[in-house]
Amino acid sequence: MKFHDISCSQCGACLKECGPLREAITSTDNGIRIDLDLCITCGHCVAVCPTDEIEHPLSPRQPLMDKPPAPEAAAMFLRSPRSVRCYKNEGAPRETLLRLVDIGRYPQTGINTQGISYLVVDGREKVEALNALFCETALKLIPEHPELARLKEVIELQKARGEERIFRGAPQLIIALADKDHPRPRENAQFSLTFIALMAPTLGLGTCWAGYFENLAVNDSFAAPFWKFLRLAENMRIRGALMVGVPDVHFRRLVARNPLKVEWR
């Protein structure tokens, strides 16, 4: 089915809105025609339709939107989540994590490519085993790859202090995956994980980017041991990772940042 015809009052809102590939919607004698091969399934046509006449077979109608929050409330929401480095031992229940990662489906992605899925490493013991594999892999790679030398410092510190430094004692990890042929895997994973990190405090959870781990895990030249450990399908690759758990820390205040710099031309 290449075309989807809709009879409607022809207000033109969807024709105007259909952005990246305007010809995906054309007008007909009594309505519009959607070319489903050209459509990127962004859902804008359904979302702008003032009369709810558009039924898009690939983009079902979603709930009506609330008004945006006041700017002060939005800024407080966006500024509040901190990188959490102290966690309670117990992980979050799977239903809570499902609710959390679900928000990762909603950020904007170039040409609406989406395509990020998740693998949850569920439990301290498994996270610790992944930490051990990370250290072993890094120590093997460092002599041949001077760009990884700084990983040695954190591995030595972790050993000397007996403190978990790679995953900070988190009981769970959210690993973002994409197909090996995905055109924009890293950007999409980063936007998805950012949404997840922002959502986490609303579910009583905290997150922290697993940047040390990402150094190896998102680099396909180094990541094979992790694919094996995580039993990834042959076509899947790691594109990002977040620690997650119930925080064992309470932040009372927002934090400062560098002053704003803006130039105008």
Ligand SMILES: Cc1cc2nc3c(=O)[nH]c(=O)nc-3n(C[C@H](O)[C@H](O)[C@H](O)COP(=O)(O)O)c2cc1C
């Ligand atoms: C891409 C990225 C990788 C990071 N990797 C780590 C990491 O491996 N370990 C860690 O403790 N924090 C990590 N962080 C957290 C940063 O240190 C943190 O965002 C920064 O200090 C500001 O603190 P805040 O997130 O609480 O505002 C990472 C952050 C980002 C964005």
